[in-house]
Amino acid sequence: MPRKPKPGRATAEVLAPIPAEILDQIVRDGPLTAADVDVAMRRFKKALIERALGAELTHHLGYAPGQAKPELTTNHRNGTSGKTVLTDDGPVAIDVPRDREGSFEPQLIGKHERRFTGFDDKIIALYARGLTVREIQAFLKEMYAVDVSPDLISAVTDAVVAEVTAWQSRPLEPMYPVVFFDALRVKIRDEAVVRSKAVYLALAILPDGSRDILGIWVEQTEGAKFWMKVFTDLKTRGCQDILIAVTDGLKGMSDALSAVFPETTLQTCIVHLIRHSLAFANWKERHPLSQALRPIYAASDAEAACARLDEFEASPWGRPFPTVVAAWRRAWTQVIPFFAFPPDVRRVIYTTNALESIHSRVRKIIKTRGHFPTDEAAIKLIWLALRNITAEWVLPTRQWHAAMRQFAVLYEERFTVPRA
Numbered sequence: 001m002p003r004k005p006k007p008g009r010a011t012a013e014v015l016a017p018i019p020a021e022i023l024d025q026i027v028r029d030g031p032l033t034a035a036d037v038d039v040a041m042r043r044f045k046k047a048l049i050e051r052a053l054g055a056e057l058t059h060h061l062g063y064a065p066g067q068a069k070p071e072l073t074t075n076h077r078n079g080t081s082g083k084t085v086l087t088d089d090g091p092v093a094i095d096v097p098r099d100r101e102g103s104f105e106p107q108l109i110g111k112h113e114r115r116f117t118g119f120d121d122k123i124i125a126l127y128a129r130g131l132t133v134r135e136i137q138a139f140l141k142e143m144y145a146v147d148v149s150p151d152l153i154s155a156v157t158d159a160v161v162a163e164v165t166a167w168q169s170r171p172l173e174p175m176y177p178v179v180f181f182d183a184l185r186v187k188i189r190d191e192a193v194v195r196s197k198a199v200y201l202a203l204a205i206l207p208d209g210s211r212d213i214l215g216i217w218v219e220q221t222e223g224a225k226f227w228m229k230v231f232t233d234l235k236t237r238g239c240q241d242i243l244i245a246v247t248d249g250l251k252g253m254s255d256a257l258s259a260v261f262p263e264t265t266l267q268t269c270i271v272h273l274i275r276h277s278l279a280f281a282n283w284k285e286r287h288p289l290s291q292a293l294r295p296i297y298a299a300s301d302a303e304a305a306c307a308r309l310d311e312f313e314a315s316p317w318g319r320p321f322p323t324v325v326a327a328w329r330r331a332w333t334q335v336i337p338f339f340a341f342p343p344d345v346r347r348v349i350y351t352t353n354a355l356e357s358i359h360s361r362v363r364k365i366i367k368t369r370g371h372f373p374t375d376e377a378a379i380k381l382i383w384l385a386l387r388n389i390t391a392e393w394v395l396p397t398r399q400w401h402a403a404m405r406q407f408a409v410l411y412e413e414r415f416t417v418p419r420a
Helices: 020-026 034-061 119-128 133-144 150-158 161-168 224-236 253-260 270-278 283-297 302-314 322-330 332-340 343-349 353-366 375-390 400-411
Strands: 077-087 090-099 175-190 193-205 211-219 241-247 265-268
Touching (some): 034 077, 119 133, 175 211, 175 353, 175 375, 193 224, 193 375, 211 375, 265 270, 270 322, 283 302, 283 322, 302 332, 343 400
Parallel strands (some): 175 241
Antiparallel strands (some): 175 193, 193 211
């Protein structure tokens, strides 16, 4: 019995075999070298492209070569014209068939096009993995002996801008149980000055446990006006309700969220608060300090957590670190919603690490850039990186099935019957 492929593992496509007669024509003089195979592939691709273009012209004219021309047809074949096309196997010189009237418009390789399907995808794939335009140019020259101009590479990558725009304005689900908001810093040129701007992402968990990036927003400074724009954008695109929004205490978010989504619970990331607390301690003190803080966020309810915070303040660890106590008290309004949820839900919302891991992978890709020339250039590369990351998402969010049952009980119709 054949094994079933594991989820997320790529499976090889089953291809029809090539007739032995064709292979005998290529492999006639003994073993082939890698260079011979490369040449054979280009020869085969050239013949296949030319045959396909010939079939397109036959369909356009209405009769095959050698057949009698229909009485009402005035157009006919008019030889070929040479053209060099860039393919993912290197440059290939082909003969493009022509018609007398010049009305033939090839679909496989259009008029004035010099790149075959697959070549542009290869450029975009290299760009999405962090290679600069000059590095892509050098790679193509080394691998395929193709000298491609930087302007051509920029034009190919700019072609995804329309996809990014469509993705940014796509309709959203009417309800998301949990949405994580966080930002990473990116250097972008703005009015002849390179500034460190915040690029915000929103990672949503859907009712079935799948994940989705809702959008990318670039802003130099955060505040209530910025977050009002973000939440209005989400609502305009169809999101009518967010049950829990998880952040790391982003400035101005509370007021904007209550104005657009008044029923949404705003939860501060507990892990961020712990990290902020440990920043006041030296390396040797951090582990015992984290253990002293644990009873606070592990409390059964808000009253018990408040009592544990008072005990920590009076403890040998709380007295040397009044700034830690002050940080928890400042964020207490956004901390206490956490204690109203059962443990299964707490495991989902206690940290924004799911979004931070995405940020970490994006940083690896954009670190080769000194800075981006525009906001659009930064969004373009980040979107390409996210497209590769999200393509790997096959399994639902960890521990979601247990939390999903709790959401159904806690939120009832808001979870089970999303608003139209």
